Amino acid sequence: IILWNSALKSLAEGDSPCDAIRLFHRLCDASLTPDTFTCSFVLKACSRLMENSIGRTVHGYVVRLGFTSDLFLQNTIVHMYSSSGLMDDAQRLFDKMPQRDVVTWNILITQYTKWGEMEAAHELFDQMPERSVTSWTAMIAGYVQCKKPAEAIRLFGQMEEAGAEPNEVTVVGVLAACADLGAMDLGRRVHDYLNQCGYQKNVRVCNTLIDMYIKCGCLEVAQKIFNEMQERTIVSWSAMIGGLAMHGKAEEALGLFSKMTQIGLRPNNVTFVGLLHACSHMGLVDEGRRYFASMTRDYGIIPKIEHYGCIVDLLSRAGLLQEAYEFIKNMPIKPN
């Protein structure tokens, strides 16, 4: 069963979680008895696929196998229901659980925020017996995601008052809120703080810092952080390219893009939005068209509505209205 579990784990965490479910069925057919680990991996696969009907079946197995007192597994089930849209089922299970831990609460809080139900999330947050850093972070990130950055920052203040230590993930949320608000003063303070903690080595932290400085109009600092990063991801590059475009530095954006491809990093669809945006603001019609073509030809990226939007924008700004109109009429996807 251990071997099966290991295989299940990697499938559940890989890019084809439905294979984990298939394997689980084979395991059952082979009349092996799943243990708690087995169940947790299938449930994880279900969560990732938003497969709540299979998830419910697995929940049934868990009950039949007598695993209901395993808190770890119960939490996984709460996660499965809530992340796949069945908040009511999740809440019902939560309500009748004989014991809960901070993770149980965090899961439900996070999922309420994901579905935009900040009031419900906050109510749970107020009710929970003890809060971990994750609880605070989940709420802060939730407010950011719901476009309430001021609330996020207010909560961050309360977190400090409560004496909880923010970690890397927390600061990402706070920095994102600063970016949305253009609150560079607080952003800088957080930046100082994270330098002291050594968090500046974290790629996601740096990416968010870059984004924050860009949104606050401080391109130089963003660029400096980008240059000094020990390791960059596609997000780092895309943020920087998009930032340069945002500030009218199309040449530099295009230059950075070619540097990126030279080192063999593959752009993704977001990178192309930034690039096309740069072209559109500089009136680089031909370049824009070339990048648009290269996107699919060289990188196999299927353009989405936002890419078509960029081209329409590019053509229209350049005064090529007729062509823009033709382009819309010929789009293979439905224009919005």
Place this chain on the structure above:
RNA sequence: UUAUCACCAGAACUCC
């Protein structure tokens, strides 16, 4: 041997 919670980048319109 293995399991559960939080975090990063993107166009156009409006406002700033």
